[in-house]
Structure formats: C-alpha cells, structure tokens
Amino acid sequence: MAFPPKDRRGFNPRFRQPEPEHRINDRIRVAQVRLVGDNVTPGVYATQDALKIAQAQELDLVEISPNADPPVVKVIDYKKFLYEKKKKEKEMKANSKQSEVKEIRFTPGTDDHDFDFKSKHAEKFLKDGNKVKCYVQFRGRAIMFQDRGQVLLLKFAERLAEVGALEGMPKMEGKRMIAMFAPKGTKKKA
Template sequence: MINEQIRDREVRLIGTDGEQLGIMSAREAMKLAQEAELDLVKIAPGAKPPVCKIIDYGKYKYEQTRKEKEAKKKQRTVEIKEVRLSPNIDTNDLNTKMNNAKKFISKGNKVKVTLRFRGREMAHVQQSKHILDDFAKMLEDVAVVEKAAKLEGRNMSMVLTERR
C-alpha cells in the first residue's frame, strides 16, 4: 500500500535514510513524504502499529524485482531421469545404462532405475532384485540410494542421488 491507500490511524515512520521518526498519524507521515517529494510505503502491515517508510516507490519496486530475479537465477531445479532395465539384460548393456546414469548424476539430476517385468518374468522377481543392487553398488562412488528398490505393479524401481 502506498500514499493515500494507507488508512491506519497511527503508523511507525522510518525516514529516507533509515532513521526512526517515531509513531505518528498517517496524515502527518503523508505530509512528511510529500515535503520530501517521495512516497509513503507500508512495508510491514502486520506490525502494531504498521511500519511505513518514506521512499521512492518506483525505485523500491525495481529493487524488489531485481532481488526476485537474482533469487530465481540461483535456484536450480532437480530433474528425475529414468534408466530402464530388464531382468535378462547383458553386461555390456548394463554398463551402457550405468554410464548414462553416471552422466545424469554428475549433472546434478536424480536417477530412477526401473526394472521392467514382462509376461513370465514376474515369476522371477526376487531373483532379479540383485540387478538393481549391483547397479547401486557399481555407482556407489558417485551416487547414494535415496529410495530403496520396491516392487510397484510390474516394475521394480529405486532412486539414486548424487553423493554429497
């Protein structure tokens, strides 16, 4: 809220250079802001009494958007990449999938390793669990298991993340 939008009886006023001017009526604060040819901006509406500051509103808004943009730049989204395996995978294929997973993890992403069972392969679920265990063991120098292997329908999956 700025200038005439402030309807409170009393406000705590902060001057242009950050010094406390004390508690006064909103009209007096508005007069002081007009004398300084600046805006009266409510910066802490939840406080008792609300805190207002005499500043250039355009400049204040610009600074806020700049801070938000800066915070957004530093923010990083973590994607979940998926590596699909089958119970009768060969060693060379497994190594290729492992290299892909290493690449994903080194870029800072999480990797979901899924073991898909089709048809009669469902009868040998427990014997195939070792594939996921071996996969995790071979990547233990770069990754740690975030979510252990779990059977969900016809898929067994686990999640790996970067080792800190």
C-alpha cells in the first residue's frame, strides 16, 4: 500500500485530524463567556476562569452558542455531549415520516367494482398521510374517450372529498389524464 508523499515539513494530508464541530477548551478565543452547566454558578466569567472551573470538575468547556454576546459555554463531557446530540438527531429523523406519492391507475372502461376497490385503497393511502396520484391510461383508439376519463377522475375526487383534496383539475400528459390528491386534516393510524 502506497502512502501519499509527505511535504517538506513531514505533514501527511491523509492523516489530518478533523476539526471538532464546536470550539472546546483552549480553542475558545474570546475574553469573556457566559458559563452554564451542572454544579456551576451561571454567570459571565473570564474565559481562563471558566476553563479552570471545567478542569476542576475534569470536564470540557464547550462553546454552545458562539453568536451570543458573550458566547455561551457549558461545562460538560464533550464526547457525551456529541453522543446525545447524535442520538437526538437520529430520533428526530426517525419520527419525521416522509410522505410518499401512491399511484392508482384506471382505464376509460373501468367498471364500478374496480372503481370501488381502488377508491378504498386511495382512502387508506390518504388517511396514512400519503399523496395519491391517480391517472387514466389511454391506449390506442381509447384516446378518443378523454371525456370518460375526466368524468371518472372527477367522480373519484367526489368519492375522496372527505379524506383528500384535489390539487388541480385533471390534465392530459401524453396518453395519461392525471389528477393529484393531498390528504386532508391530521394523520390517522389504522
């Protein structure tokens, strides 16, 4: 395995330490800071005094809010702080559900039973908080029956009026007539 060449000073760019996300301990370069944390009297301190307080507790001085005047620092174990922050971000990501777009396909000659069956699926999708894209697919000479497709989609919109809202009138895109539905109200769990 070949390593990248070192420059004149012996510096190897491959093994450079990443900069920490927050300024900690000696990297805090302001004269005064607002100190917070457990087992600490909150207040404005000189940076050196705040650093001594943190060292006495064998903890780190972490700059939490650098834009405040004076910057806010906290006496805390830095690794534990990063772990809890990462854990909280992961939890927030898991809780935020991405809404999907579900598709439902019709043809101009879709009969009542299929229409009811697909309507029930669309209602379930909308109740789960997903958008529904329904379209009428025209094949061959069926393109002459665009009015049937529009009537079908408007009937579908009427059927879903309680749980979903039609985002716009049905429109043609190529050989498809498309209508989008967005969920109404709050998300319900089944």
